[in-house]
Amino acid sequence: DTGVSQDPRHKITKRGQNVTFRCDPISEHNRLYWYRQTLGQGPEFLTYFQNEAQLEKSRLLSDRFSAERPKGSFSTLEIQRTEQGDSAMYLCASSPFPTGEETQYFGPGTRLLVL
């Protein structure tokens, strides 16, 4: 069990550019979650997948954001036409479901800075 991994760990981009982040969950975890965390705040839910199906999206996930999990394994989160307000830490988590004890395991995050 290698844990949840995220790539890249850091990303600096200019306003208006597109960025894509990758998350590799713990193998055999069928649920995968994306969160955004800004300074001084707790993580805020963006979206989650069960296998390859995207089951829920937060109002925070504007039209510029899209997430995929094509084969039910890794997931990507793309932000188009980035804005300075997108600067944040993007966290990925995975969980086995259903187990009766839903615990999410988090990756190290991708820190995005939009200039």
Place this chain on the structure above:
Amino acid sequence: AQSVTQPDIHITVSEGASLELRCNYSYGATPYLFWYVQSPGQGLQLLLKYFSGDTLVQGIKGFEAEFKRSQSSFNLRKPSVHWSDAAEYFCAVVASGGSYIPTFGRGTSLIVHP
């Protein structure tokens, strides 16, 4: 919808002193409750969780938490703090029987003085 309040933004303790971080939640039924720790620039690590049963739960790194239904609280405690415990601590609540999406508090930053 559920909510979580962590009333203390910062807590400062001396190394070796005891620690209690407060967490209050709002939810109509018994929720699932979690405490996570986050070191600077890192993801969240699970410290402990409560689903049912014994209201005093033990976690990693010597932490424990007690679920008090009457007070809607799930406070985190440690009898003797180590300098390496300095980090951000997040309480989270999950509505049982739903989509299991946690709601996090804003966090408490723990500062440890030598």
